[in-house]
Amino acid sequence: MRYELLGPLRVVTDEGDVASIGAQKIETLLEVLLIRADQVVGTEQLMGEIWSERVPRRATAGLHVYVSQLRKFLNRCGRPTSPVVTRPPGYLLRAGDDELDYREFVRLVDWGREHSREQRHDQASRFFEEALALWRGPIPCDLSTGPILEGFMTWLAEMHLECTEMLIDAQLELGQHREVVGRLYSLVAEHPLREAFYRQLMLALYRSDRQADALEVYRSVRRTLNDELGLEPCRALQELHRAILVADYALEHEATV
Template sequence: MEIKVLGPLTAHERGVSLVPSAVKPRQILALLALQADRLVTVPTLMEELWGDALPRSASTTLQTYILQLRRNISAALAGEPERQAKLVLATQHGGYTLRVRPGRVDAQDFDALACAGRAAYDAGDYKSASSLLGEALGLWRGPALVDVKVGSILELEMLRMEEDRMAAQERRIDADLRLGRHSELVPELRVLVARHPMHETFCAQLMVALHRSGGAWRALEAYQRLRTTLVKELGLEPSPRLRRLQQAVLAGETELDHAELMAR
């Protein structure tokens, strides 16, 4: 079974789609996929589907949705009598487990690659860090579970995944800056800053890339745009660390390194 959640939800077995068209069974499949090979309890599934407004028939309805998913799995497994849907989507004490072979869920692949990328970065191997983190980020095909209605549980999962994605992106760009890829980073960073106008790290990275590319005045423009947005939206000034970066640009420091300046 191959499952993708980093974008639209897809799940295939031998080329046959397992994704149901009905809203709530899709939610169940998405949650089981994110917790692949781990028990998802009945109360967790019920909270995702109905929140605090549990219908009287919640238990029976949930079992019906599980049966629908198993029917989809059975149809895809036709011709493989040794594999049964109830073993792929297994009932365990208190809940259900979706059994998936390693490397078949893109979210798990992302986590593994991002972890390896962080380790390479911390070891000072910036080339490997950039490659691994870039590969991890390449698994994303848009917002996670963009075509799935989400409840409270999936909403938290999506928030966690997006935070992990942003952290991986920041670290990959840091690695590229350390590798001297300033000019080629500028277009990407301009897009990120436009999408996240109050994100200080992306602004700092853009300032470094611009300054090292001979555009100090453009770096100061980027700082001023961030400052204007923060003051207007939140009534706050940029952090002391970002102000130190601005002063370094004004002073014309040639060996500008935002990671070191932001850590002071």
């Protein structure tokens, strides 16, 4: 069986059937147990994740009901023996041989990072692309999320952005500067305070013989940072700006694999 959290939560059976949970609180329960797979999650923690700061008086009884319903759901997905077991002071989900997509995502990112360190940019690019392909869309965000889920979603979002940055760095090393320009324009619009994407866009534009556009990107990020935070661009952006102004030969690049 495969559990997928990189998008709306769903379970994929060994036969390839896809199942989703309609009830929000049971879905939250499964998400938390998957995030802490093979670890005991205390009942107090689970109740805090499910009800946040509004834990009802009969929350313990309610949690027992949700655990029972979750076990029935997983049983319908083809697990005759429930992976959710009672372990004081709470519950544990045994992952066993089941797959978790976010763990696969992390493995692929780590492999890509290792290849990047060894200057194997073609292989690194493939691993980063495989990692990003696992995402099925935005992860639903509940405003009443507890600390476990909130921390997990924050970590995943940062990992996703880091993977995207490393992929584009690898593509720039491979001489694919023209191919990444459009995507980078979208990324700086979506993440206007993330300076790494501006740096990559400026470099991609410069290598595409668009020096004036690269300088306009710098003016744009400088205005944004000044208006939003009262800050100047980071040193890397300032140095790249100066290098573009003098057409520094060091900015030229020969594609490497």
